[in-house]
Each structure stands twice: as structure tokens, then as C-alpha cells.
Amino acid sequence: MTQSIRWGILSTGRIAHQFANGLNDLPDTELVAVGSRSVKNADIFADQFNIPNRYGSYEELVRDPNVDVIYIATPHNLHKDNMIMCLESGKSVLCEKPFTINQQEAKSVIQMARKKKIFLMEAMWTRFLPHIIKVQQMISDGIIGEPRILQASVGFQKQFDPTGRHFNPKLAGGALIDVGIYATTLSYLIFGQPAHIKSFGNLSSAGVDQEGVITFQHENGQLTYFSTTILYHMPRDATIIGSKGSIYIHPDFWHPSQISLRLNNEPERLIEVPCPLNGYHYQVLEVNDCIRQKKEESEIMPLDETLTVLSILDEIRNQWGLKYPME
Ligand SMILES: NC(=O)c1ccc[n+]([C@@H]2O[C@H](COP(=O)([O-])OP(=O)(O)OC[C@H]3O[C@@H](n4cnc5c(N)ncnc54)[C@H](OP(=O)(O)O)[C@@H]3O)[C@@H](O)[C@H]2O)c1
Structure with missing residues (x-):
């Protein structure tokens, strides 16, 4: 029997809706929890996608023992802290692009996942289309x-x-x-x-x-x-x-x-x-397969590629003198 993978979604914005739509049609894939900054938005999202567990904070979501893997779809600047919170709770992670705002942030998250031997991948969905x-x-x-x-x-x-x-x-x-x-x-x-x-x-x-x-x-x-x-x-x-x-x-x-x-x-x-369905499901299938095979990263979307692409973006921003306030 194929192991069912239980997903949680962290945040309830525009792309989180599309992701939930893509995921909901897949076999052996359950959307079991959602976390939002507000209970109201968590409830609305959960009702729309028939999600049993809904939380008014991201902290409660990552503590849910029923969740195997969390998809993060917050604004870019939050990805690093959101990923670290998930990894600290032992959850596998699929995080929206850009993985983090720069390569330095990405290195710290990847180092943690590798040390804890937890699956981690950037949601660069186009790589699977x-x-x-x-x-x-x-x-x-x-x-x-x-x-x-x-x-x-x-x-x-x-x-x-x-x-x-x-x-x-x-x-x-x-x-x-x-x-x-x-x-x-x-x-x-x-x-x-x-x-x-x-x-x-x-x-x-x-x-x-x-x-x-x-x-x-x-x-x-x-x-x-x-x-x-x-x-x-x-x-x-x-x-x-x-x-x-x-x-x-x-x-x-x-x-x-x-x-x-x-x-x-x-x-x-x-x-x-x-592209059948909405295309966001391909990356879910890859994550499901990796988790079932106990892999810590995807061979199609490896973490070293994430690091290299971020280093290129860093260099371009450097040429423009573009530094974000949190850098
Ligand atoms: N793969 C793709 O095709 C694709 C397409 C669009 C966007 N993205 C990526 O997905 C991420 C989210 O983009 P989006 O367009 O879905 O954004 P969005 O509609 O603004 O949603 C972001 C969500 O993050 C949460 N959030 C937490 N702190 C926030 C803050 N300070 N300000 C605003 N929102 C905050 C909110 O959810 P709660 O209130 O529920 O906590 C909000 O609904 C970005 O990193 C973006 O690059 C990917």
C-alpha cells in the first residue's frame, strides 16, 4: 500500500490557494492542516479545501503531529524563519521561491535541514512541468x-x-x-x-x-x-x-x-x-516520492541549485546597490 503523505499549508494567500487546488486532486496525498496569522483566515481557507485542522498561528501548525510536510507561501522575507520553525519541529518543508532573500540565509536553513536529515526543497514548480x-x-x-x-x-x-x-x-x-x-x-x-x-x-x-x-x-x-x-x-x-x-x-x-x-x-x-490540473501538483508528487523514499533532497530540484541561483541574484542586486532593510 502507498504511504499517504499528510500536508500542512503555512499562510493563506493567493498562491496557497492555487497550491491547495493542485494538491487536492492527488491520490495518497492529504491536506490535513492550515496555519494562518488569523483564525478567521485559517477557517475560511480550511472550509474551502475541506481541511480538518486549522490554526490561527504558524506555531500551532508546525506542532501538529498529524502533519508530515509543510508548504510555505508567505512573503519572501519570512521564508527563512518559517522554514527554521518547521525544521525545528521535525517537519519536511517545501518553500516557495525565492527560497530565501539571499544565499546567506539559504545556507543557514539548508545546513540545518542537512544536519537534522529532514527533507527540504524550493517550490520551483516550473522545473517539474x-x-x-x-x-x-x-x-x-x-x-x-x-x-x-x-x-x-x-x-x-x-x-x-x-x-x-x-x-x-x-x-x-x-x-x-x-x-x-x-x-x-x-x-x-x-x-x-x-x-x-x-x-x-x-x-x-x-x-x-x-x-x-x-x-x-x-x-x-x-x-x-x-x-x-x-x-x-x-x-x-x-x-x-x-x-x-x-x-x-x-x-x-x-x-x-x-x-x-x-x-x-x-x-x-x-x-x-x-499541463493537466494546474501544474502545482508535479512538485507535490516529487516531494511525496522523496519522503516515501526517505530522501533528504530532490535530485530534480537540488538544494545546491537553489544556492547557486540565489548567488546569481545576490550579485545582480549587488550591482544595483539593492540591499533589503533586513540584510
Ligand atoms: N510558484 C508560483 O507560481 C508563485 C506565484 C506567486 C507567488 N509565489 C511566491 O509565494 C509567496 C507568496 O506569494 P503570494 O502572491 O501568495 O502572496 P500573498 O497573496 O500576499 O500571500 C502571502 C500570505 O503570507 C501571509 N503573511 C504573513 N506575514 C505577512 C505579511 N507581513 N504581509 C503579507 N502577508 C503575510 C499571509 O497569510 P496569513 O494571513 O494566512 O498568515 C498572506 O496571505 C512569495 O514568496 C511568492 O514569490 C509563487
Whole structure:
């Protein structure tokens, strides 16, 4: 018989709802508890998703003996403390991206999980989606020849709210670590860690990055360039250009349903990469499997990748003089 994995959700915001929707349809997966800063929000969320245990604090959630693993979906600046609290209670953790606001914070959490031998993973959901698996396969099969350039854009027009998590430096706002992380992760997947980083970012008067253009040069000269913003809508697509052709990843490139293959001198080929359910369930399946197999980390989304991507984001923010108040 397959061991059922019992999940708790820490916080009740926008993405926590989508995550609960994705999780609820899975076999051998139970959503047993939710914790919120308020009893009222915990109750509303729990009623919506038929969750038996609801708590008006995160502390009570992590003490629930019925919970095997906790999904964290608070603003970025809280991830580190939330993860540490879960690990101290012996709970496995899946934490939203960005895992922490910088590499230093991530190191301390990862060190603790490794010492306590507890499963920990960043919820970089896009790593598990069908389009990424297809793109990785096409590249390793040499279909576009040697990949040389990645171009991408990732940004949305966010409603201005000085206290909200996108515009508020106290909540580690800005575009780069919120959505630029998707382009950084895609670049890392294709080319690995950059050898050189050059970037420009425009900061708001409050001190978060509102728009930016980032370039990487990789070890064998391959290039990445992408743009980010929270001020206006962007195409949100990505193109991987190789010596024999290119792969166009349709918007939004981190969860599209189509990609196009454009081989030199051949008509474009549209490839469907449908994603059943809402896509958030793939990472849940991976966590479930890892916990059942008593693994301490995922081979698909390893903690060292989380650390490397954060070090790249650190360097970009360093070039912009962007330090969060809690750093
Ligand atoms: N993977 C994805 O596709 C994806 C998409 C969007 C966001 N995210 C990530 O998920 C995290 C949450 O994003 P979100 O869009 O869901 O945010 P959100 O709607 O603002 O929800 C955040 C939740 O965190 C809790 N919270 C605790 N302290 C808070 C504070 N000081 N201010 C505001 N909220 C606080 C609140 O829940 P309670 O009141 O219940 O405690 C709140 O509802 C971020 O790290 C983000 O990068 C991932």
C-alpha cells in the first residue's frame, strides 16, 4: 500500500490557494492542516479545501503531529524563519521561491535541514512541468544544435501598493527575486552558472527594483539576456537560440502550454505541452516520492541549485546597490 503523505499549508494567500487546488486532486496525498496569522483566515481557507485542522498561528501548525510536510507561501522575507520553525519541529518543508532573500540565509536553513536529515526543497514548480522536460530533451538530443543564446522577458504590471509585497522593501519586494528568478533558473538549466554578470536596474524611491536588464556570459561564451519589471506587462516569452535553430517558449515561459521549434530554413513546428490540473501538483508528487523514499533532497530540484541561483541574484542586486532593510 502507498504511504499517504499528510500536508500542512503555512499562510493563506493567493498562491496557497492555487497550491491547495493542485494538491487536492492527488491520490495518497492529504491536506490535513492550515496555519494562518488569523483564525478567521485559517477557517475560511480550511472550509474551502475541506481541511480538518486549522490554526490561527504558524506555531500551532508546525506542532501538529498529524502533519508530515509543510508548504510555505508567505512573503519572501519570512521564508527563512518559517522554514527554521518547521525544521525545528521535525517537519519536511517545501518553500516557495525565492527560497530565501539571499544565499546567506539559504545556507543557514539548508545546513540545518542537512544536519537534522529532514527533507527540504524550493517550490520551483516550473522545473517539474512538461515543457521544461521537453525542452531539456530537445536540447540534449541536439535538435537545435549547440545552444548559444537565451533571451527572455518576465514582468507584470502590478497595482501600486506601497505596503504590498511587490513594492515594499520590508517584504523584500521588486521584480528580480520575485519573477526574474524564473529566467535565471532557465538560464542555469541550459548553460549552468554564468562566468560574468552585467546588469542595469532602476530602483523605486522606496528602494525596490522596478525594471531591469540582465546579461550573463557563460563559460563557453554562451549568452543570456533577460528583462524584468513590476511596472508594465511584458511578452513573458523565452527563446533558446542554437546553431541549427531555436526553441520558442510561448508565454508565460515558466508555465506555457505550447513551444515552437524553428529549425533553420524549415517551417515552424508547434508542439503542444499540455499541463493537466494546474501544474502545482508535479512538485507535490516529487516531494511525496522523496519522503516515501526517505530522501533528504530532490535530485530534480537540488538544494545546491537553489544556492547557486540565489548567488546569481545576490550579485545582480549587488550591482544595483539593492540591499533589503533586513540584510
Ligand atoms: N510558484 C508560483 O507560481 C508563485 C506565484 C506567486 C507567488 N509565489 C511566491 O509565494 C509567496 C507568496 O506569494 P503570494 O502572491 O501568495 O502572496 P500573498 O497573496 O500576499 O500571500 C502571502 C500570505 O503570507 C501571509 N503573511 C504573513 N506575514 C505577512 C505579511 N507581513 N504581509 C503579507 N502577508 C503575510 C499571509 O497569510 P496569513 O494571513 O494566512 O498568515 C498572506 O496571505 C512569495 O514568496 C511568492 O514569490 C509563487
